[in-house]
Amino acid sequence: MKIHFTSTAFHNADWREKLNRCRKCAESFGWDFGVQLHNTAPVQIIRNLAGEGIPLSVHGPLNQDRFWNLSRKEIGETASAMDRNFADFEKLGIHEVVFHGALMSDTAPEAFGRGKSFNQCMEPIYRPELARYPGKNYNRDFTAEPEFAARYELLRKNMEFVRARYPGFLICLENDYPAYGGMNMFFRDMVRLDTPLCLDTGHLWITTHQSGNDFLQEVKTAAGSGLLRMCHLHSSSYTSAIPADQWSDGHKRLTLVNPEMQLQQTFLTLVRGGLEFFVLEISDADVEELQIMKQWLNEL
Numbered sequence: 001m002k003i004h005f006t007s008t009a010f011h012n013a014d015w016r017e018k019l020n021r022c023r024k025c026a027e028s029f030g031w032d033f034g035v036q037l038h039n040t041a042p043v044q045i046i047r048n049l050a051g052e053g054i055p056l057s058v059h060g061p062l063n064q065d066r067f068w069n070l071s072r073k074e075i076g077e078t079a080s081a082m083d084r085n086f087a088d089f090e091k092l093g094i095h096e097v098v099f100h101g102a103l104m105s106d107t108a109p110e111a112f113g114r115g116k117s118f119n120q121c122m123e124p125i126y127r128p129e130l131a132r133y134p135g136k137n138y139n140r141d142f143t144a145e146p147e148f149a150a151r152y153e154l155l156r157k158n159m160e161f162v163r164a165r166y167p168g169f170l171i172c173l174e175n176d177y178p179a180y181g182g183m184n185m186f187f188r189d190m191v192r193l194d195t196p197l198c199l200d201t202g203h204l205w206i207t208t209h210q211s212g213n214d215f216l217q218e219v220k221t222a223a224g225s226g227l228l229r230m231c232h233l234h235s236s237s238y239t240s241a242i243p244a245d246q247w248s249d250g251h252k253r254l255t256l257v258n259p260e261m262q263l264q265q266t267f268l269t270l271v272r273g274g275l276e277f278f279v280l281e282i283s284d285a286d287v288e289e290l291q292i293m294k295q296w297l298n299e300l
Helices: 013-029 043-051 076-090 118-125 145-163 187-193 202-210 217-222 263-271 287-298
Strands: 002-006 030-037 056-059 096-099 170-174 197-200 228-235 277-280
Touching: 013 030, 013 043, 013 287, 030 043, 043 217, 076 145, 096 228, 145 170, 145 187, 170 228, 187 197, 187 217, 197 217, 202 217, 202 228, 217 263, 228 263, 263 287
Parallel strands: 002 030, 002 277, 030 056, 056 096, 096 170, 170 197, 197 228, 228 277
Antiparallel strands: none
8 A cells, every 4th residue: 555645744844753653653564655745835845845755746736836727729838847847747757647627618717826816726616607606616516518528529539648648657536626627526437537646635524514415425436446546545524513615625634524524434334445545645644544544444
C-alpha cells in the first residue's frame, strides 16, 4: 500500500520531525510513504520535501494561474500550461498527477491560492440556473441535460489527448466539490470516461447528501469500475443534523468519527476493490491517521 500526506501537513517549523515520524510509522506497517504536493504548495516547501528524497505526487495545476478545464473545445492555452507543469513534474521525479478537469464553462477560471480564495476565483463562472439552492453556489443535478452530455464528450476526448501527450504519467481525474458547475460529481458518470480516477471522500460526501444519492453505493461504483487509482481520504464534520445548504468540504482528521459517513467501511470497500494508493488530504494529519488505517485493515 502507498500512503501520501498532503504537503500542507508540512508547513510548520517541525515539518522534518513530523515527516520522519510519519515515514517511520508507515514503513513499520510495510507501506510506501510519500507526499502529494498541493496545488498551492510554496516553492520553499517543494524544495524542502524534494531535498529529503521523499517520493512525491502532485495535485495539479501546481502554482499556475488558471484551472485546467478540459470540457471545452479550445484547450490550446491549457495544453501549453500543462506542458510547463509536466516538465516541472519530470524534474521533480513526479509521475502521479491528479486534478479537477471539467466545468460547465467555456473559460478556464483563475486558480485559487494566488492571493484569491476558491470562491473569488470561481464566482466569475457562476451560473444561477445550475444552482441547487437560490443564491448559493452548490450544483443541482444537471447530468441528464444536453449541455452536460456534449461537454462530457469533449472531456473524454481531451483526456485521451492529455494521456497520450504525457506517457509515463498516471493522470487521474478527481470527483469535484459540487459547486460552480463542476461536472464530475458522480462516479456513475465518471466511469464512462474510461480514464484513471481519484475518489475524494469529502467531495463525494457532500455531493451525495445534497442530491439524495447513496454515498456507499457511489463508493462501490468507483471501486468496482477498474478505473480507480487514487483516493483523497479524509473525514467530515457534516451530518444530517446540519441543513444541507450549510455544508462544506471535509479535510478533517480520521480521529473525527462521523457515524453517518461510515469512513471505515468506505476505506475497506476501496481496499477490497484493489485500491492501494491513499492520500491523506488533511493538513493536521499525523501518525494517528496511519494507526487508524492499520487498525481498519486488521479488521478485513
